[in-house]
Amino acid sequence: MRNLRNFWVFFLPACILFLGACSKTEFLPDPEGVQVPFQSDATQTVDQLLSASAAKIFYTAWQKSNIKNILKQQSSKLVFTVFAPNDAAMQAAGLTAGTIGQMPVEELDSLMMFYTSIGPVTKDELKLRTDNFMVKSLLQRPGLYVKYYENTQSNNQYDLYYYRHYVGVKGDDLLMNGKNVGKINYLPATNGCLYIMEKAIEKPAKTILEALKADGRFNMFIESQRLADESYLNKIGSDIEILFGYRPEDEEIMSSYAYNRLYYQKDWSINAPPYPGYVGPNITVSTLFAPTDEAFHQAGFQTVADVVKFNERSQDAVRFDDNTFTAVGGFPMDTVYNFHRNWGRMFQPSTAGGDKTADNATVFYSNVLSPLLNSYPVNVGGNPSVEFTYTMPIEFSLNNNSVQLKVKGSEYPAATIVDGDINTLNGPIHVVNRLLFPKGFKLR
Numbered sequence: 199m200r201n202l203r204n205f206w207v208f209f210l211p212a213c214i215l216f217l218g219a220c221s222k223t224e225f226l227p228d229p230e231g232v233q234v235p236f237q238s239d240a241t242q243t244v245d246q247l248l249s250a251s252a253a254k255i256f257y258t259a260w261q262k263s264n265i266k267n268i269l270k271q272q273s274s275k276l277v278f279t280v281f282a283p284n285d286a287a288m289q290a291a292g293l294t295a296g297t298i299g300q301m302p303v304e305e306l307d308s309l310m311m312f313y314t315s316i317g318p319v320t321k322d323e324l325k326l327r328t329d330n331f332m333v334k335s336l337l338q339r340p341g342l343y344v345k346y347y348e349n350t351q352s353n354n355q356y357d358l359y360y361y362r363h364y365v366g367v368k369g370d371d372l373l374m375n376g377k378n379v380g381k382i383n384y385l386p387a388t389n390g391c392l393y394i395m396e397k398a399i400e401k402p403a404k405t406i407l408e409a410l411k412a413d414g415r416f417n418m419f420i421e422s423q424r425l426a427d428e429s430y431l432n433k434i435g436s437d438i439e440i441l442f443g444y445r446p447e448d449e450e451i452m453s454s455y456a457y458n459r460l461y462y463q464k465d466w467s468i469n470a471p472p473y474p475g476y477v478g479p480n481i482t483v484s485t486l487f488a489p490t491d492e493a494f495h496q497a498g499f500q501t502v503a504d505v506v507k508f509n510e511r512s513q514d515a516v517r518f519d520d521n522t523f524t525a526v527g528g529f530p531m532d533t534v535y536n537f538h539r540n541w542g543r544m545f546q547p548s549t550a551g552g553d554k555t556a557d558n559a560t561v562f563y564s565n566v567l568s569p570l571l572n573s574y575p576v577n578v579g580g581n582p583s584v585e586f587t588y589t590m591p592i593e594f595s596l597n598n599n600s601v602q603l604k605v606k607g608s609e610y611p612a613a614t615i616v617d618g619d620i621n622t623l624n625g626p627i628h629v630v631n632r633l634l635f636p637k638g639f640k641l642r
Contacts, residue, residue, distance in 0.1 A: 240386040244280055247385045247392045253282040255289070256313075259298045263306035265314065268336065272316065278390040279319040279333070281363065281374070283398040291398040311336035312361055312401060318391050319365060321384040329566050330364035330373075337361045342468065342623070345479050356478045359623075363399060366565050374399050376563030376619035376626065406486055406624040407466040413620075415629065418494045419535075422505040423462035426529050429509070430459065430516055434525045437518035455518065456525035460532075460540055466624060483625045484560045487538045487603065487613070489633050497633050498641060505531060530639075537605050537634040541576045542591040545636075555579035555586050561625050564618035567594050567601045592634070603630070607637040 245266070248257045260282075269276050283291065298306070315333045324331060342359030349357045366373040372382045372393065380396025410416045431448050434456050439445040446454070452461065453472070465482040499505050509529035516527040528544075536544045541560060548554045555577040562571065577588035593606045597614070604612040613632035620627040635641075 238386050238388055240388050242387060243389050244278065244387040244392050247387055248280070248282060251282065251385070251392070251394050252284040253288075253394055255285050255293060255295055255298060256282040258295055259293075259301075259306050260310055262298065263303060263310045265307065265310035268307065268311065269314070276316065276389070277318050279315050279317065279393070280390070281313050281315075281365075281393045281395055281399065283313075283395050287379075287396055287398045293398075308337055313399070315363070319393075320386070320391060321367075321382060324365060324367045324372075324382075327366065328570060330366040330563060332561075333363045333365050335361045335363060339623070342481050343477065343479050344481060344483060359481060361401060362561075364561065364563050366563075368565060373563075373565050375621050376565050400621055402621045402623050404622050405467045405481075406622045406627060407463060409620060409622045409627060410466070410488060415490045416488050418491045418499065418502050418505065419489055419538075420462065421502045422494075422531065423535060425502065425506055426509055426531065427459075427461050429506075429513075430525075430529070431456070433513065433516045434518050441518070441520055451525075455523065459525065459528070460536065460544070465539070468623075481624060483623075484540075485562050485625055486627045487615075487630045487634065488627050489538060489613070489630050490616075493613070493630060493632050496631070497635075534633055534635055534639070537592065537636065538630075542605065542636070543577065543588070545591070546577055546588045555588055563626050564601060564615060564628060567603070567615070567618075567628070568596060569594055572606075601628075603634070605634050605636045608635055608639075609637065610635040610639070 245260075248260060251257070269278060288294070293309075301309075312335050314336050316336070319331060319333055337360060339359045339361065343356035344359055346352060346354050346356050364375050367382060368378070370381050371378050372380060372395065374395070377397070377400075379399070383394040385392040385394070404412065407420075410420055431451055434451055435445045435448070438451070438455065452459075465484065466486075469480045471477075471480070494500075494505070499508070509531055512527075512530055516525070516529070518524075519526045533544065536542050543557075546554055556579040558575055558578050560576060571594050572590055572592075574590040575587045576590055579586060591606055592603050593612075595602045595612065601615040601618070602612040603615070604610065611632060613630040613634060615628045616631050617629035618626070620629070
């Protein structure tokens with residue numbers, strides 16, 4: 199069914215503003231290099247404000263770098279925002295006046311671009327929001343590409359990957375990617391805005407899979423999915439061999455016959471190019487609710503072998519359909535993991551022709567995980583009808599200072615986020631203490 203794109207261009211921002219769930223800039227970013235209409239009663243530039251601020255070390259790096267020329271190349275009258283860590287924050291991050299003096303200019307350029315964004319981010323706008331303001335920094339990560347939205351030079355193939363900051367406020371505190379970076383210290387400038395922060399922003403360096411493996415709390419979550427994928431491919435491969443007389447390699451099975459399965463590495467790492475010379479989307483940015491090993495223990499799974507045995511009771515449900523020439527079926531725990539890592543999209547309804555709506559932005563740091571998200575459109579598109587909106591299947595609640603979540607309608611206890619906002623290249627990881635079982639899921 200034809201996707202009526204123009205309808206959703208107008209519907210989606212209105213829906214987001216109503217729900218207060220995600221920044222409108224996630225969908226409608228200002229074009230790069232275009233002068234943003236901006237009025238300010240300020241009398242000093244960002245540079246002048248920085249020079250007299252408590253961010254002396256940052257200003258030293260600002261002066262030594264090429265950031266002024268980089269900004270001028272965008273536009274001679276560019277409006278921009280700088281989030282500058284104060285001296286104590288820079289020192290806590292291992293950056294002193296001495297280290298700044300020894301750093302190559304290229305590294306300082308990257309540091310300054312990471313903390314700088316085109317366009318104004320005013321305190322008044324932040325205080326009016328219940329969501330986070332998505333701010334795209336000037337710093338690009340080479341070799342990474344996300345789904346197309348604004349990069350017209352890519353022929354609608356991809357957007358370049360820029361580091362993003364999700365900015366919010368809580369009372370008088372400024373939040374960056376869910377983390378408190380101190381009191382709001384906002385300074386309007388004639389050419390933009392300046393925020394002086396009490397903590398530095400952590401730049402993500404790991405993918406979700408790398409972060410999970412390095413952490414050590416998620417061995418059962420990772421290994422049980424890896425083994426499930428292995429079992430799945432073996433079963434489909436055996437079925438194909440009976441029909442075709444040969445067993446394809448796993449890569450061929452995944453790409454040609456079993457492409458609908460959410461394999462454990464998918465969306466958690468940087469995807470390998472499908473063919474030499476390919477340039478296109480190779481990383482997904484979303485949110486993961488990662489259950490600890492203890493979460494499995496509470497559900498009665500003491501070892502990975504217990505999970506494997508539990509999945510084996512539905513081994514016959516996995517098969518190769520010789521009518522459609524595609525793999526069908528799955529394991530019981532696939533449904534559970536899908537809510538943890540992909541918003542239960544395996545249950546997303548489709549049209550009679552099999553069409554499904556497009557993925558909406560689902561990057562949520564802990565400060566916006568609240569009942570306001572319970573009506574969020576996880577997927578939107580298709581014809582302008584409610585049946586083509588897949589609404590948030592997870593129910594969020596607040597218990598004192600803790601965020602709790604469960605699959606809507608589930609009779610199982612809610613999970614609690616025990617450690618949130620672990621930032622990765624793929625988006626935030628929130629650690630949960632229980633598995634997210636859907637309604638009617640049978641453990642026995």
